[in-house]
Amino acid sequence: MAEHATHDQHAEAHEAHGTRFYWMVGAILAIITTIEVAIFLVKDTIGHELFLAILFILSIAKGAGVVMFFMHLRGDARIFQLVFIVPLTFAVTMCLGFLTIFSNYGGIAG
Amino acid sequence: MRKEARKSTVPLVVLLLSCAAMLSGCTNLPATTLFTYGDHATRILDLLMPVFWMAVGVFVVVQGALVYTVIRFRSKQANAPVPAQIHGNTNIEIMWTIAPAIILLVIAVMTFRTQAANSYQPPEAMKIRAIGHQWWFEFQYDDGTIVTANDLYIPVGQSVQIQLEAADVMHNFWIPKLAGKTYMIPGKTNYLAFKATEAGIFRGFCAEFCGESHGNMHFRVIALDAADFAKWKTNFATTPAAANGTAQVLGLTGDAARGAAIFADAKKQCSSCHIISGTVAKGKIGPNLTYFGNRRTIAAGMLPYSTDNMAKWLQDPTSIKPGNLMGRVIKKGTLKDQEIADLVAYLDGMKFAVNMPAEK
Amino acid sequence: MAIAEHKLTSVSPATASSGSFPWRTWLATVDHKKIGIIYIVSAFVFFMLGGIEAMLMRVQLGAPNNTFLSADVYNQLFTMHATTMIFLMVMPMNVGIGNYVVPLMIGARDMAFPRLNAMSIWLFLGGGLLLYMSFLTGGAPNGGWFAYAPLTQVQYSPTSGMDYWILGLGLTGIASIAGALNFIVTVLNMRAPGMSINRMPLFVWMNLVVSFIIIFAFPTFTVGSIELLFDRQFGGAFFNPAQGGDAMLWQHLFWFFGHPEVYILILPVMGMISEILPVFSRKPIFGYSFVAFSGVGIGFLGFIVWAHHMFGVGMGPMANAFFAAASMVIAIPTGVKIFNWIATMWAGDVRLTTAMLYAIGFISMFIIGGISGITLASPPIDLQQTDSYYVVAHLHYVLFGGSILGLFAGAYYWFPKMTGRMLNERIGKIQFWIMLISFNVTFFPMHIVGTEGMPRRIYTYEAGMGWDLWNFIETVGTFFLAFSILIFIYNVLSSLRNGEVASNDPWDAATLEWTMPSPPPSYNFLHIPIVNSRRPLWDAKYPHAAGDDHHGASSAPSQVRYEYTDEETAGAKDIHMPSLTFSPMILSGGLTIAALGFVYINKDILGLPTRVAALGFILIGIVMVAIAIRGWIVDSRKDSPYLGQHH
Amino acid sequence: MSATSHAHHDEAGQAPLVGSLGVDSRKLGLWAFIGSETLFFTALITTHLIFYARTKAELTASGMLAHLDPKHFLGINLTSVLAAILLASSLTMVLALAASKAKEWQKFRFWLLATIILGSSFVLGQAYEFSHLYAEGLKLAPQFVYEGETVKSLFGVTFFTMTGFHGLHVTLGVIWLIAVYFKVRKFPASPENPMDVELVGLYWHFVDLVWVGIFTLIYLI
CATH class of the missing domain: 2.60.40.420 (Cupredoxins -  blue copper proteins)
Structure with a gap:
């Protein structure tokens, strides 16, 4: 049964990450958070757009780090990616949709 | 045979109801959306009609196909052989995915044109x-x-x-x-x-x-x-003229001047909710009653305008419109019949002539 | 045909047992079949309550200027009618039938999480009872099932009705999400060997899709109703424009859930139809993949059309155009399903059993409901038709003509499996024709009065608008509809006692549930079948008429068993099933009591005593939940192969 | 939660509760639940963003934004510490999981206890933040008081609802962590243990993930 093979694959994926790896990921996430706070403190000097852009990229990187490595979504069974990424897409769509609609009456753009 | 007779009742009922609906659609009823006197509603009707006929076409084709299939392929014997096992046909399926898409595209284009026209706000309006x-x-x-x-x-x-x-x-x-x-x-x-x-x-x-x-x-x-x-x-x-005149209501003769005094009396509370321009009544909670005598209806369109209906409203507003604010102040018996007659005379007397068109 | 002619193995009709009713085995059950039956019976009770509410409203509207009901009572009735039919009738009825049938169809012994399943049913019942308690405590919810702000703010709706609504639906919402998670895991992870995704019965497919819709759609409703509760009880103002809130936000949050909810109501029924039509046409479903993927497509599209319920609120022409286009696109996969159903019957051997009549009736009525939906998807036309009786007609053609006729098809189809008795076909057919005709008599004229300008949700109307005759006809139709339901109840009760005994496979069907005795034993399958096609039972019965039905590498026939020797049956005692437990019920009871506390936590009815009592309820509820979780853990240890005592 | 599984999967050597998809049933259920929770928190955050944008627009229109922006309430120092705590707890959590898989139970207990302590500190830190904000004039009410001036705004309502529900999730997570700690101590030999740890870990990381979003969208921007 082909479907059953995936189990063994993702079991192997788990073994691949040693504790050293987790410490490294943790350190990178800590550095990202530090940079975020740092640019927050100097946001008036770098301009609002640049601040937002950097912040979004860093936060997405941080979130992706947690999901991919701490939650092992990377390398785990496909189905987990499906049941997480599909609702995440819906959530982002909803958020952007709502913000767009409410910008018509005094929302983000107003 | 009996079975078939029963089967044909469904389309028959649908057909009869549809005919009745058409007939009823041809009557200019008081609130029908099918007889329009305004550009906004007319554009909607002009969009509805072609869509309606397309819908009728789709209905006849699909419902017809369903009924035909059921009648034609009805099991005729208890031990009929197993029919051919057909699992599908990609070409046909693609075709009947595209066909409704085309109809919908036509409807969408017509829709957007009407919508653009109807959402336009003329600056001179x-x-x-x-x-x-x-x-x-x-x-x-x-x-x-x-x-x-x-x-x-x-x-x-x-x-x-x-x-x-x-x-x-x-x-x-x-x-x-x-x-x-x-x-x-x-x-x-x-x-x-x-x-x-x-x-x-x-x-x-x-x-x-x-x-x-x-x-x-x-x-x-x-x-x-x-x-x-x-x-x-x-x-x-213009400010309404000073109240005078009388009205016959509830078997009593109401006096407009007395009515004006009651209306202005702070204890009766009329003036704390209503406005009548040129008087002390400046309340902003209820409707503005200036030139009330020109009203077509009483109680937000519920009763045709008449002195009798006005009296009915003043006797017990809650019985006509449950939950309304005036009913919290005016209950059955709050106003004496003579007071009601006076108020009716006052409000009814406050009017001017308008060339009223017909109800359409 | 020889095999289909049948051996009557181990028949044990549900009602055959005399003596006292085995309460314990039902209240503490974790068996998906018993839970399914409890869902179905309670949903049917709520169906009758919702029906009575509808009839009272129809009596009031039967004549102009009628004074049978007061405005306030009428508003409570239509709120409760819709809430009941949507949340307490169609949803749980779908869940109930799914609960019973899905594990059987995929060759599983039970749902993935049997105790969670038990929690769902009791929590659903708790929520339903809480909602109906509102009638006894100063007024049912009266803001409509859509609960538009700011009418539902406490200053416009001062009774506790809306608080009951929020918390009652909150409980059923938790039950729905838990149930949906259970279905997702069951369908994905509990399938018999060889039952690959593209061999699953379409009813299973649609339950999977709907479960995903539920877990994606309900959270926004939960957030919306939590915010509404904060508005009413804890000093929020989310939806109160007078204090800086936004009434439109409620509508968006509500319909982001509310439109997918429509598909939650209809898709499982479409799945049932996709099982029933092939069986009684003695053919496979036409275009299995198209039907399955159109369901997935509807599920996805359902999340981007929510604002078509709001064309009149002034979102602007661009937003309206987007939501209109998306709504029209959704008609395409729906149309595909209808064509595929008709093609399934085409060239078949169409046997008009009651279940089949209902399935055909479903298609027929759904066509009308689908077509009237097209005009509503067009914003300019919608502005004339929305909030008029035209919409009432449309939604009843989809939800009654669609969902409920389909549910009756499912009831007649699976009743023998569930009870071991056949429903009377003759009475069933009489019921079908009365129901179909009276349904049309009741709801078709609503298209007309809607077009003639009759607004929705009005408790009375004046004479002379041209609406009187139609409304009278509608009211008469309601009584015949109610009569047809009574016929059904009679049919169920008399068939349970005297009905023909059902064999394993009375309909000559194709899927795995029909390989088992009717009703199936608690462990379902003595031997888990090995599946090699979409119609394992059919292929075993008609090896020469299977057609090109083998999807996947193997073309070996499926290994399904429908007969067992006595020794084999005796071996069933080694099959371990989870033991009875009251913990899920205690947990649900605790949450319900806590919810009752939240209804009154900030109410000034009797001053301090009310608040103290409310707080007491919440504490009792929390203690019960804690006790239940402990009991739950202990019980699951007993069943664990690693921690328990039985191995 | 418990789960039934197929007879043919109960053979020795298989991980517990692995089903036809080749994955653990409870893990699949939990991932789907996390998907659902994603939409729950997105709706709460979206509500907050919509109303904050409105307050900002109104304050900008009246020229008072620089002075009265409700963001002034949110001290970046405390929040940065809270974010660091939650992030650290994610690291200790994943180390606990690794230890449980390696059957190093002493290490496991150490890291899980560290996670529990860090999680509890977050809850306490948030409680401190809430009481602080209340004292300063940001309340669960449709207006806030800043330096003596009352401003009509839903900032307090949306902020406390959103962060409060996050805090509630963290609290439930801590309770779950404690339960797993005791379960593993009582049944150290159970082959289910790594999965029990993995499940609570997934939930815990998700709660951290939500805070990553809230930290950026609410505190920093």
């Missing part, structure tokens, strides 16, 4: 502010210098732009023969532009559930020829 209250409509002209309730006067042949607001909960402004619905939303302003093409009196409703007496929240649109409308507006802007 006359601006009227409409405010929904639980459960009546307030109409303001000329930045609030003219205020009326439940009778919306508009000129024929000129676009009007209704600025829609709500004072308490959500309401929905609907004049089936003139324009489609637009919500009145607290904290948000909506605009609806339309033009009446004929003089007449038209029905309007609140179409969004807005609480206990939602079903009792109607209004009338009175479309007057340009000259009549101008005359109405000039007259309405």
Whole structure:
């Protein structure tokens, strides 16, 4: 049964990450958070757009780090990616949709 | 045979009902959406008709295919051989995915054209502010210098732009023969532009559930020829003359001057909720009652205007419109019959002549 | 045909047992079949309550200026009618039938999480009872099932009705999400060997899709109703424009859930139809993949059309155009399903059993409901038709003509499996025709009065609008509809006692549930089948008429068993099933009591005593939940192969 | 939660509760639940963003934004510490999981206890933040008081609702962590243990993930 093979694959994926790896990921996430706070403190000097852009990229990187490595979504069974990424897409769509609609009456753009 | 007779009842019933519906659609009923006198509603009807006939076509084809299939392939014997096991046909399936898509594309294009026309707000349109209250409509002209309730006067042949607001909960402004619905939303302003093409009196409703007496929240649109409308507006802007005259109601003779005094009496509380221009009555909670005698209806379109109905309302407003604010002050017996007669005489006497068009 | 002619193995009709009713085995059950039955019976009770509410409203509207009901009572009735039919009738009825049938169809012994399943049913019942308690405590919810702000703010709706609504639906919402998670895991992870995704019965497919819709759609409703509760009880103002809130936000949050909810109501029924039509046409479904993927497509598209319920609120022409286009696109996969159903019957051997009549009736009525939906998807036309009786007609053609006729098809189809008795076909057919005709008599004229300008949700109307005759006809139709339901109840009760005994496979069907005795034993399959096609049972019965039905590498026939020797049956005692437990019920009871506390936590009815009592309820509820979780853990240890005592 | 599984999967050598998809049933259920929770928190955050944008627009219109922006309430120092705590707890959590898989139970207990302590500190830190904000004038009410001036705004309502529900999730997570700690101590030999740890870990990381979003969208921007 082909479907059953995936189990063994993702079991192997788990073994691949040693504790050293987790410490490294943790350190990178800590550095990202530090940079975020740092640019927050100097946001008036770098301009609002640049601040937002950097912040979004860093936060997405941080979130992706947690999901991919701490939650092992990377390398785990496909189905987990499906049941997480599909609702995440819906959530982002909803958020952007709502913000767009409410910008018509005094929302983000107003 | 009996079985077949029964089977044919369904399409028969549907057919009969459809015929009845058509006949009924051909009658110019008071609130029908199929006889229109305004550009907004007419454009909608012009869109509905082709869509309706397309829908009828689709209905006949698909329902026909269903009924035909069931009759033709009905099992005729108990031990019929197993039919051919067909699992599908990709070409046919792609075809019947595309066919409805084409019909829908046509409908979408027509829809967007109508929508563009109906959402256009002509800059030259006359601006009227409409405010929904639980459960009546307030109409303001000329930045609030003219205020009326439940009778919306508009000129024929000129676009009007209704600025829609709500004072308490959500309401929905609907004049089936003139324009489609637009919500009145607290904290948000909506605009609806339309033009009446004929003089007449038209029905309007609140179409969004807005609480206990939602079903009792109607209004009338009175479309007057340009000259009549101008005359109405000039007259309405003047202060009503001092009250005099009498009216016969409840078997009593009401005196307008006495009625005016009752209305102004702070203890009776009329003036704390209502406005009558030129008097001490300056309350802003209830409808503005200036030139009440010109009203077409009483209690937000619920009762035709008559002195008897006015008396009925003043005796017990709650019985006519459950939950309304006036009913918290005026209960059965709060006002004596003579007081009611006097008030009726006062309010009924406050009017001027208007060339009223017919109900349409 | 020889095999289909049948051996009557181990028949044990549900009602055959005399003596006292085995309460314990039902209240503490974790068996998906018993839970399914409890769902179905309670949903049917709520169906009758919702029906009575509808009839009272129809009596009021039967004549102009009627005074049978007061405005306030009428508003409570229509709120409760819709809430009941949507949340307490169609949803749980779908869940109930799914609960019973899905594990059987995929060759599983039970749902993935049997105790969670038990929690769902009791929590659903708790929520339903809480909602109906509102009638006894000063007024049912009266803001409509859509609960538009700011009418539902406490100053416009001062009774506790809306608080009951928020918390009652909150409980059923938790039950739905838990149930949906259970279905997702069951369908994905509990399939018999060889039952690959593209061999699953379409009813299973649709349950999977709907479960995903539920877990994606309900959270926004939960957030919306939590915010509404904060508005009413804890000093919020999310939806109160007078204090800086936004009434439109409620509508968006509500319809982001509310439109997918429509598909939650209809898709499982479409799945049932996709099982029933092939069986009674003695053919496979036409275009299995198209039907399955159109369901997935509807599920996805359902999340981007929510604002078509709001064309009149002034979102602007661009937003309206987007939502209109998306709504029209959704008609395409729906149309595909209808064509595929008709093609399934085409060239078949169409046997008009009652279940089949209902399935055909479903298609027929759904066509009408689908077509009237097209005009509503067009914003300009919608502005004339929305909030009028035209919409009432449309939604009843989809939800009654669609969902409920389909549910009756499912009831007649699976009743023998569930009870071991056949429903009377003759009475069933009489019921079908009365129901179909009276349904049309009741709801078709609503298209007309809607077009003639009759607004929705009005408790009375004046004479002379041209609405009187139609409304009278509608009211008469309602009574015949109610009569047809009574016929059904009679049919069920008399068939349970005297009905023909059902064999394993009375309909000559194709899927795995029909390989088992009717009703199936608690462990379902003595031997888990090995599946090699979409119609394992059919292929075993008609090896020469299977057609090109083998999807996947193997073309070996499926290994399904429908007969067992006595020794084999005796071996069933070694099959370990989870033991009875009251913990899920205690947990649900605790949450319900806590919810009741939240209804009154900030109410000034009797001053301090009310608040103290409310707080007491919440504490009792929390203690019960804690006790239940402990008991739950202990019980699951007993069943664990690693921690328990039985191995 | 418990789960039934197929007879043919109960053979020795298989991980517990692995089903036809080759994955653990409870893990699949939990991932789907996390998907659902994603939409729950997105709706709460979206509500907050919509109303904050409105307050900002109104304050900008009246020229008072620089002075009265409700963001002034949110001290970046405390929040940065809270974010660091939650992030650190994610690291200790994943180390606990690794230890449980390696059957190093002493290490496991150490890291899980560290996670529990860090999680509890977050809850305490948030409680401190809430009481602090209340004292300063940001309340669960449709207006806030800043330096003596009352401003009509839903900032307090949306902020406390959103962060309060996050805090509630963290609290439930801590309770779950404690339960797993005791379960593993009582049944150290159970082959289910790594999965029990993995499940609570997934939930815990998700709660951290939500805070990553809230930290950026609410505190920093």
